[in-house]
Amino acid sequence: MKSKPGPLFLEQRAYRRRRMADAARVLPVLGAILFSVPLLWGQDGSGAALTTKVMLYLFVIWGLLVGLSAVISRKLREEETRSADNQTQSKTGV
Amino acid sequence: MAPLNVLVLVCLTYVAFLFVVAFAADHAARRGRGMWLRSPIIYTLSLSIYCTAWTFYGAVGFAARSGLEFATIYLGPTLVMIGWWWTLRKMVRVGRSQRVTSIADLISSRYGKSNTLAVCVTLLAVIGTTPYIALQLQSVTLSFATFAASDPTSAELPDQQSTALWVALGLTLFTILFGTRNLDANERHHGVVIAIALEAVVKLFALLAVGVFVVWGLAGGISETIARIDASPIMHWEVSGGRWVGLTMLSAAAFLCLPRMFQVMVVENENEDDLRTAAWAFPGYLMLMSLFVVPIAAIGLQTMPAGVNPDLFVLTLPLHAGRDGLAILSFIGGFSSATSMVIVAAIALSTMVSNHVVMPLWLWAKGGTAVMSGDVRHVALMARRLSIGGIVFLGYLYFRVSGGGESLAAIGLVSFAGVAQFLPALMGGLFWRAANRTGAISGLGVGFVVWMYSMFLPSFGTSSILPQHIFDHGLFGLDWLRPYALFGAEGMDPLVHAVMWSVLLNTAVFICVSLLTFPRPVERLQGAQFVNVFRHSSTATGWSGDLARSEDLMIMSQRIIGSRQAQALFSGAAQCQGLAGYLPEPTPDFLLELERELSGSVGTATAHAMISQIVGGATVSVEDLLAVADETAQIMEYSSRLEAKTQEQARTARQLRAANQKLTQLSVQKDSFLSQISHELRTPMTSIRAFSEILRDTGGLSPEEQAKYSTIIHDEAVRLTRLLDDLLDLSVLENGQVVMNTQTGRLADLLDRTIAAAGGGEADSLEIKRDRDKEDVVLTTDLDRLAQVFINLIANARKYCDAETPCLSISTKQDGAELKIDFVDNGSGIATDQQSVIFEKFAQIGATKAGGAGLGLAICREIMTRLGGDISYLPGQSGGAFRVTLPASVVSSPADETM
Known part of the structure; x- marks a missing residue:
């Protein structure tokens, strides 16, 4: 069961959809990295970072991720429905 | 301070409200209304059962x-x-395409529908979840006690145990009422889901209110x-x-593996979007x-006196500030978090327990046959209800035995680490085709043991099971087996330590064993379907249904999914197969569909086992599959051959029918010819006899009379001769004994001669149109025979044209080298069914209008064949039309002649 090699170049819409899927895949990795950043801040004794600052940072990142996720999943849906439309059109159309 | 009574009242009202909402949602969903029940927002809110009382407090x-x-x-x-x-x-996607009922079902289904694995997962899930349920009961009890302590009017503190018991009973009732309405666990529990969504809003609102x-x-x-x-x-x-x-x-791992999360996320999911x-x-x-x-934590720590349990700050801060209303809201929030978790966890676990433990045991106890007396449906429902009760009771028991630990979060994390052991098997199952059952069981077993030893048992502190000396010196005095320092990993945080070792060893064993062992064919099939679920969502497991008995299957499925549904399913399948009635052929496709349908009610493994009991052949070997594939190929080839043969037969049948029709017509013609010919022969014979008798017997005839009678006899004899000549002519032509007398002449001259000969004395009755220019061609052939054909055609037109002013047009055209001469009259022509027989011997149209004996056209055809040309009827003209075709060899232009 060898998978057939896909076309070398995709049309622009399919290309966009794949890049959006890539973005959806990258997002959690980005989130994990950003959430780990506070670990690099000083932690020992009096030089430790303040809880409030870390908290602020965390919630800003959190909100950012929520926003990005919303944008990406919406874009993904748009691209998908559009490409589905195109497919049916190209099937039925002459 | 808030009187306890008010709290109890509010609490009961809230619970009653939840019941009503759940009931209304169920009702609306069953009536087909309430599309909003399926909105993505409801789905999102139902996911919030992740946030339990542990989160809230x-x-x-x-x-x-x-x-x-x-x-x-x-x-x-x-x-x-x-x-x-x-x-x-x-x-x-996998959960929906495989009609999975729980995480145990998913894992068991992926690894060859193995019930052993399902039982392992179920046990681990129950062990991991029970403390969590205890935790919820504890939180409700604690918050209640907090209220009671702050209420000066209450004479004595309510008994904690009894509070927990009442809560447990109430939750069991709710869960049984709304969670076991339908047997099909795939069907969404609308009532439960909507109640959970509502509770999600309440707890968020309460926490935000306290925060604000x-x-x-x-x-x-x-x-x-x-x-x-x-x-x-x-x-x-x-x-x-x-x-x-x-x-x-x-x-993150627990979020994916918690049975209750799997329930709301996958099982209750209605739309992937x-x-x-x-x-x-x-x-x-x-x-x-x-x-x-x-x-809240920081301000609680500053405001509240030391010694107050920080887990209850959300409740005690408003109480301390005298905000009773807010405190009650907060209590309701915590209550919501606890109850929704218990409800969903109980549903998820009860499905697992009843499908993978109770039902197989019951089937086994019944003698191991799926075709047994009794209603499996009721048994399954009852099993699920009892399981719900049992699970909540276990939680309550744990709560009583443990006596309510101080720190809530600790129990939560122990539970998380327990269910996280599913992760390697789950992820491996979804992404790695080579992952197999043996690997999954081994990995799960190792992870479970390590988790028990390094986390679950130590969470009770030093006890008889795990005494202090084991903590200090390890199991059997082995230093590297200390629960908090496995393999010499000292100084690690106990939680991280336990999670790391259990998941790491679990994964390592899972991978190694999977690499070393060989999966069964079913596992490989399921593996391919799970891993490549987006490539082919359809499935192809090879049930070979030769031995299956549809009726037994029907009896069994009626007991599981109910008779009406089962009958609908079976008759639908039978219709698809083109059969009448209720019993379809047990084709692999149908068996697969049936198995999937049943698995929605009793789980994949049980459904598989039940069908395999009836069908026989519980295992599918690669040989079987190859055989099936081979057979299919053969059948396909055979059927295509059959199809070709059928077409050929149909063609032959058509030809035979046509031939038969012609034969019948010929027979009729022959009959009519015989009567015609005998009539034709008899009539002149009669006159000849009569007049010859007159001449012989009657004396004294005048010479005029004698001459008249003799003429009649002569004429009749001539007529007879002509008839016999015709017959002779035809037979000679047919036998090929004729000798052609080739001459050369112009067509126009030939036609002039012909018309004159055919016209006789009544030339004016038929008008003849000609185009003399085109007739200027020279023919080299037997012109006398050709003239005979033309005479016949003109005479026919004269005889049969039924127009008021009969008209015959003779047109000539040179098409390529062939010469075509058309004789078209303006009569009614010849009917389609007669066209095919007019050139046959003895053919006479309508058998009327006395005249020839029906030999003219037959003779014409024979002549034309001899001359190398053809004569045919030309349909679709203004009337009767004949085309005489002469070949190129006989035609030459007038210039040739002059040269």
């Missing part, structure tokens, strides 16, 4: 003890949710709050990297839930 306690570390419990699920494209999308009150009411604004956090004991960011990363990963909304909305929900946790 415990997060603040967690924050009060270790600062921002509490956030890891939410960061893990956030990362999983925004990474839905990786795992959740696949999990939901603390920040703006107690602290006096955002900047003041920040200042007070900075002055609190948790002012510094002192989180160990190991715990931060470890806890985040643990909560809902995930897109949940992908951002649920992280948003989690963010809001944790927004005020640190402020």
